[in-house]
Structures are given as C-alpha cells and as structure tokens.
Amino acid sequence: MKNIIEIDGLHKRFGEVHAVDDLSFRVKEGELFAFLGVNGAGKSTTINIMCGQLTKDSGSIVIDGNDLDRDIAGIKRGLGVVFQNSVLDAALSVRDNLESRAALYGIVGNAFSKRLSELSALLDFNDLLNRAVGKLSGGQRRRIDIARALLHKPRILILDEPTTGLDPQTRRTLWDVIAALRKSENMTVFLTTHYMEEAADADYVVILDSGKIAAQGTPLELKNAYTGDFITLYGVDEDAVRSLGTDYEILRDAYRLSVPNTAAATELILAHSQIFVDYEITKGKMDDVFLAVTGKTLGEPLTKDEGGARG
C-alpha cells in the first residue's frame, strides 16, 4: 500500500504555545487511521493545516502526491471533511445545502442531481431532502454532514469526532456506511475520536500529546507495548486465585488477573492447569494504552500550560 498522506517535521506555534511540534507520520491508502489526543493536543491544528485553513511554520505535507506548498487546490479536491459540529446552513433545506456545497467543486445541474441520488440512497436521506437542516435530529444531521463531505468523491475522508453525541444505533449506521465506502472506493479515513472502541478498530493509531507524537502503531502493537493481558478466571475460590501470586481484581462472578503479556499468561496457565479450567485471555483496552502513554484520559480538559489556540 502506498502512502496517501506524508507529514514530515511539521511545526506550528501560536505565540508561546508550540501547538504542533516536529510531527511526522504516514497514512497508507485505504486504511482507517486514528489520530488521538486530549483536547488541545494539536489534532485540530494538524487537520486545519492539512486542509489549508492554517499556515504551517515549517515542515512538509504531501497528500495524494500533491505538495501542500505547491498545489493546495489539488489537495482540497481530494479531501472531504466532517467537522465536529455541523456547519451546514440551518435555515436552508438539505437539498439547497448540498447544492451550494457541490457547486464549490463545480458539480452542478445533472451531475449534482445524479450525485445527490447516489448519496441519498447510500445514506438513506431521500425523505429529508426538502427539510431545513436546522430541524433535523442529531443523527439525521450527521448523515447530511457526511453526504456533504462525500459530494466530490474525495480520496480521503477526515472525520473530526464524527460520532460525539450520537446514539449507539446512529453511530453503528455511520460506521457501516464508512466501512462500505472504504471497501467499495478504497477511501482512506482519517479519524479523530473520543471513543476508544472506534480507535481500536483502526488500522493504525497515532497518539498525540502536547503537539508531539507520544506513541504510534497498530492497536495490537500499542496494546502489547503499553498494556498487559488479562485472564478472567471463572469457577474458582479466592484462595486458589491468591495462591497464583498475581495481582487480581474481584468481579461479580469471576476474578480478573493481570499479567505482563500473553506469554506470561500461557506460562501461568500451564503451571496451574488444575485452576485454569474455565477462563479467557484478553488484551488491554485502548483506554489503558492512552492512559499509559499520556497519563490522561480522553476528554480530560487541557491544563493551563497546554492551553492556547491548539485544536
């Protein structure tokens, strides 16, 4: 797979605040890329620079072969962005909104009508076309936001916390649509999210802290590097668990043992096979990875020192 986004040595300052500090990473074509960090870590600043909304101080950005410094219009044509908050015109109908946005990419007349019917079928909003965007529910509005981002068939879809505030069913629907798009159009998805279970489904994760990369890798690599494994043990008494000499946590009907890694878990099970009759081994969660890497939980407000204009 070729790299569709290449960022090298990116720097951005807002006065004294170093919002993005020597950021370098790659995103491969067609993958789901998760960009994590607490509020103020530099995620939105990076995205705004990638989209040409902010200038960078130094570094290079190449997106789908287009250098940001040379062909910003080319980059913009290949990007679709779903913003954290809906930025469509609340007073206008869904059709009017999409028509005005499609025209920004030169999609007008029959070409627009064709694309609109494709998207309304894909995202199931045919019955909403004549309703004002301001009168839609959160989930309905999100579908229209995604339709707007997809109007010009972008190669890369940037999702800035797309599911925040949505009910689980709508979240599921949105992810199904995005998964279908990735499969059918080999679309790359660049995601920022506060939901760690969404990041766990990513192909590659970059965790940002104070404008720098704190960790990166596949979810499995990150879990292996930053968290241990857990063995949930059923049908034994606490004395037996205590005899194992491992840290454990009492659950309602089981005990959860912490082990450094899968190899240690295997060793422990083989050594005490009479105790391990009914059990399961699980990896640590992305929440644990995030906490271990940054010392913070997602959604935690930034401290005064980390403040400023960072996204």
Next chain:
Amino acid sequence: MKTAFALIKRNVKLFFKDKGMFFTALITPAILLVLYATFLGNVYRDSFTANLPSELTLSETLIDGLVAAQLISSILAVSCVTVAFCSNFLMVQDKANGTVKDLRISPVRSSVLSLSYYIATLLSTLLICFVAAGICLGYVAAVGWYLSVADVCFLLLDIFLLSLFGTALSSIINYFLSTQGQISAVGTVISAGYGFICGAYMPISSFGEGLQKVISFLPGTYGTSLIRNHSMRGVLEALEAEGVPDAAMKGLCDALDCNLYFFDHAVTQPMMFLILVASIVILVGLYVLLNCRRAKR
C-alpha cells in the same frame, strides 16, 4: 462562474430566510415611518409654512407633497445603507458559526467567495430598496405627485449607487468582525446611528457647525442629498411656480439638505455623483486588497 452563482443564490436565500437579519434591516426605515406618522411630519409641515411669506397661501397637496418627498428620500437613503449592512452580516455569521471553514476547505478561490458575498448583498439590498422605492412612489402618487420621469430615473440611479456604496462600506467593516456579539453591536449602531448621520431623522443643516463639517467628509451624505434633490425637485419647482421668493427657496433647499456645502463651497449634483462613484471605487478596491492579503496569509 457557476460556483459564484450558486454561492450568490445561497447567500440571498439565507438573508431572506433569516428573519432576524431581514427584520433588523428594516428597523431604521420602520423607525422613520413611525417618527413621521407620529410627529415629525407635522413638525416639518409647520416649519415649511412658518418660513413662507404670510401673504402666500399654498395648497395642502403641495405641502403634503413636500413632506412626503422628504419622508421617502429619508427612508430610501437610510435603507440603502442599513439593508446592505444587515444583509452583509451573513459574511460574519458564516465566520461565527464555522460555516466559512466548510466553504474554504473546498478548492473555491477566496476572491469568488468574497465576490459572492458582495453581489448577494447588493442584490438583496437592491431588491428591498427598489420595492421600497415602488411603495414610496405609490405613497407620493397618493399624496401629491410632482415628479417627472427623469426624476424617477435619477432616483433609481441614486438608490443603485447608494446601495453599491452601502454594500462596499459594509463589506469592509464586516471583514473585521467575527462574532455574533460584534454583529449585534455594529447592527445596533448602524441601525440607530446612520439615520442621524445621513440626516434622515433631522436635516444635517439643523446640526451644529462642527458636526456639519465632520459629516461633510462622509461620502454617504452626498448620496442622501442626491436622493433628496431628485425626489424633491418637482415639488420645489412647483413651490417656485407658486411664487415663493428665491431667498426663501434657497433657505428651504439649505434646510432640507438639497444644497450641501463643503467648507462653504456649494457641492453641485455632478460633484455629488463624482464623490459617490469615487468612494464606491475606493471602497471596493480596499475590499479586494483586504481579501488578497488574507489569501496570501
């Protein structure tokens, strides 16, 4: 071109759908109507007749025509600027609610975006002001019609130029605004203040000498005077024909702001047109420069 057209359509639609912006634009003309209906009309009527020689008796129609001409010239002069400002608040609202980000992530050029705001504001302003002009002319026809075809054509030209001026001025001021609070503040100042500055509530001639000198530096003043001149020419001519002495006529024209002076120099109508057109060119040029500067950032 198609992109610009789509953006203009969006902007015009949004202005007319946003009841807040639309009705704010009509506040000043509405205030004027209320003022004239309640007392200002009578005040002017009394002041006109009081300054006329006692032996001269004028018809009610003529006096009503004069008051009506002053009312419509005030309404139209104010509307061209306040409607332009309120319509152009869409530019600020787009910044305040983040919509402009959605527009700017597309490959559309910054100049197309800026131009679309300008043209949409101009169209909305012209639409409202020409409809207002139609209603005003209907009112004048009912009260006392003294206008020639040329007067009406010039009046429409004045409205067009003053709308261009109002749109250019609002584009520059709104360029620096970015929050809802700023919209409210500027909207209130413009809606309430412009009526005074342009002499719509009270003639400029009734202000103190210092203030008159300051106001003579504002190009909009000459746009107002042009509208006054063209809406009142017929009725003033009729007054002259009735035998009103030249000195009284000059006093009346001075009092009604038909005659304007720049440090004691009378400003002729061609000069007023020149000032208005030049200020439009300068303001539009400045707006273009500001947008070029932003594009380079």
